[in-house]
Amino acid sequence: MDLPPLPRLRLGGAGRAPFRRGREFARTAADSAADVLHPLLALSRGLRVLAAGARRRWAELPGEQRGPAFFVAAACLFVVFLLPYGPLASAIGLLGAAGWAGRVRAPAAPGPGADGTERLRLIYEALVPYFAAAEDPDPLYSHGGEWSRPFESFDFDEDGRLTRLLLRYPAYFTDGEAASRARVEQVLYAKSGRDREYLFTWDEEANRLTLAVLPALSTAICAQRFVTAPGETVLGFTDASSVRRTLPVLEGVDDEMAQSRDGSDAGEPADGGTAAATRDVPPVVWRTGPRSTEPHLLVLGRPGSGTTTLLRSILLQALPHGDVLVVDGSGTGEYACLGGRAGVLAVECGLAGVLATLEWAGHETERRLLAANRARQFGHSPPEDVQRPLWIVLDRPSALSHVAAADGRTDPQELLQVPLRHGRAANVRVVVAEQLDAAEGLSEAVRFHTRARVVLGPASLEQTTAVLGAPPPTTPVPEVPAGRGYARLGAGPVHRLQVPATPDPYDDATSEGQRRAVLRLLPGPDAGSPGERVAATST
Numbered sequence: 001m002d003l004p005p006l007p008r009l010r011l012g013g014a015g016r017a018p019f020r021r022g023r024e025f026a027r028t029a030a031d032s033a034a035d036v037l038h039p040l041l042a043l044s045r046g047l048r049v050l051a052a053g054a055r056r057r058w059a060e061l062p063g064e065q066r067g068p069a070f071f072v073a074a075a076c077l078f079v080v081f082l083l084p085y086g087p088l089a090s091a092i093g094l095l096g097a098a099g100w101a102g103r104v105r106a107p108a109a110p111g112p113g114a115d116g117t118e119r120l121r122l123i124y125e126a127l128v129p130y131f132a133a134a135e136d137p138d139p140l141y142s143h144g145g146e147w148s149r150p151f152e153s154f155d156f157d158e159d160g161r162l163t164r165l166l167l168r169y170p171a172y173f174t175d176g177e178a179a180s181r182a183r184v185e186q187v188l189y190a191k192s193g194r195d196r197e198y199l200f201t202w203d204e205e206a207n208r209l210t211l212a213v214l215p216a217l218s219t220a221i222c223a224q225r226f227v228t229a230p231g232e233t234v235l236g237f238t239d240a241s242s243v244r245r246t247l248p249v250l251e252g253v254d255d256e257m258a259q260s261r262d263g264s265d266a267g268e269p270a271d272g273g274t275a276a277a278t279r280d281v282p283p284v285v286w287r288t289g290p291r292s293t294e295p296h297l298l299v300l301g302r303p304g305s306g307t308t309t310l311l312r313s314i315l316l317q318a319l320p321h322g323d324v325l326v327v328d329g330s331g332t333g334e335y336a337c338l339g340g341r342a343g344v345l346a347v348e349c350g351l352a353g354v355l356a357t358l359e360w361a362g363h364e365t366e367r368r369l370l371a372a373n374r375a376r377q378f379g380h381s382p383p384e385d386v387q388r389p390l391w392i393v394l395d396r397p398s399a400l401s402h403v404a405a406a407d408g409r410t411d412p413q414e415l416l417q418v419p420l421r422h423g424r425a426a427n428v429r430v431v432v433a434e435q436l437d438a439a440e441g442l443s444e445a446v447r448f449h450t451r452a453r454v455v456l457g458p459a460s461l462e463q464t465t466a467v468l469g470a471p472p473p474t475t476p477v478p479e480v481p482a483g484r485g486y487a488r489l490g491a492g493p494v495h496r497l498q499v500p501a502t503p504d505p506y507d508d509a510t511s512e513g514q515r516r517a518v519l520r521l522l523p524g525p526d527a528g529s530p531g532e533r534v535a536a537t538s539t
């Protein structure tokens with residue numbers, strides 16, 4: 001038998017209306033009264049404060065001084081009474097003082113707490129040897145000194161850990177010298193906890209240094225079509241403070257796959273993790289083309305740091321607008337997914353094939369250069385095939401150089417001279433990835449012409465500085481995820497970088513979501529064989 005429905009409760013019934021109106025009237029009246037009485041309340045509070053202060057002073061006064069003090073006060077009152085407008089002026093003065101004393105003060109900002117104070121004191125003491133000078137008559141930093149003087153502001157997180165510190169330092173500190181800065185940064189890094197990444201910002205004009213804890217860069221961005229202009233390649237993503245631009249990207253493709261498998265349309269993924277969502281993220285964009293000052297790129301990293309992944313990501317972005325030649329020096333078949341695709345002229349790993357391909361690339365660069373020159377002489381724009389970029393992508397060329405030297409053949413890197421030297425005018429871009437410990441095997445031409453640089457994975461400060469030509473602005477990362485590193489384009493600033501995950505779709509370890517994301521970006525099969533394409537382009 002079905003249960004009968006419960007009668008509906010009438011919560012907002014007509015009988016309650018007079019009560020509600022009465023309550024609203026009482027609230028409005030109370031608010032108005034509070035507004036009108038607010039100055040009076042402040043004055044009475046101020047008078048109470050003044051009276052309490054006077055009582056405390058009187059109580060603190062030694063007994064023998066009370067008589068003279070009373071006499072002086074009475075004399076002053078008498079003089080004021082005799083002065084024209086004296087009583088009125090003193091009444092106004094008293095009301096002013098009461099109003100000031102009775103004003104409502106904003107609650108004081110919460111302090112750093114006992115642990116935080118101790119941490120700040122330790123940091124202060126550790127900085128004394130670097131910021132103190134014996135000749136300074138009024139040192140900002142001295143042993144046992146007051147830390148709150150130079151430390152202008154600071155923030156702690158909910159665990160009581162320092163997240164930001166703004167400090168002053170004396171003008172005589174040599175903040176223009178990298179070594180002096182590095183010493184101070186090292187101390188702050190050690191004293192604030194080595195398990196986080198810090199950004200140091202030196203304001204040399206104002207003698208101020210800011211330490212800020214950086215959040216980890218997102219590792220949930222996978223290969224996808226980025227919203228970029230022609231000639232722009234996204235190397236990865238960085239901090240919002242580092243670049244002014246953002247790109248909308250889809251984050252968490254694995255979650256998206258989990259949802260589509262479950263049939264759920266949106267919201268929480270099946271495992272309770274974060275759902276795939278579009279976010280605006282600051283990118284590191286590398287601009288190539290005839291006007292680019294950094295037409296070629298060098299990527300260095302330890303084995304497993306993600307250099308092949310970055311090259312794959314660049315290739316997938318290049319393919320819709322250009323032709324690519326891939327030289328796989330390690331010969332592990334990590335570019336097999338590109339074989340036979342439209343726009344892929346060749347994927348070579350054997351020495352003979354690599355030499356033939358690079359020789360062709362040299363001639364093709366010269367042909368493009370001549371065609372572009374001729375068009376310019378006649379005042380035309382370059383022919384269409386010259387405007388279509390040619391990408392020469394080499395992974396671990398030093399391994400092939402070694403094989404060539406052992407075999408008495410031409411070094412493949414020698415064949416890169418023409419594309420590297422004239423690539424900018426001929427719309428040819430060279431991308432080289434090499435392992436850090438084999439960087440000495442790179443030719444002079446590669447080192448000289450690759451002005452866009454990326455370092456991935458764990459690397460010492462010296463190594464990173466040597467590759468980028470400038471030290472990174474942040475401290476080493478405690479745990480480096482694959483594809484994490486630094487990028488520098490020409491003489492620009494050094495950016496933190498996280499490369500979008502672009503795994504080999506034929507690798508068994510690749511997740512289903514990422515495999516599909518990469519396959520979706522691959523062009524369809526080429527009509528002719530790769531060899532035919534190279535031959536056709538060269539004629």
Ligand SMILES: Nc1ncnc2c1ncn2[C@@H]1O[C@H](COP(=O)(O)OP(=O)(O)OP(=O)(O)O)[C@@H](O)[C@H]1O
Nearest residue numbers: 302303304305306307308309482483499500501503
């Ligand atoms: N940006 C990234 N996000 C997620 N995983 C990544 C990223 N980059 C690399 N990986 C993963 O790290 C592993 C190594 O990457 P990769 O093969 O690109 O490194 P590598 O520097 O080329 O090393 P090796 O020369 O040994 O192949 C792979 O499993 C890859 O999927």
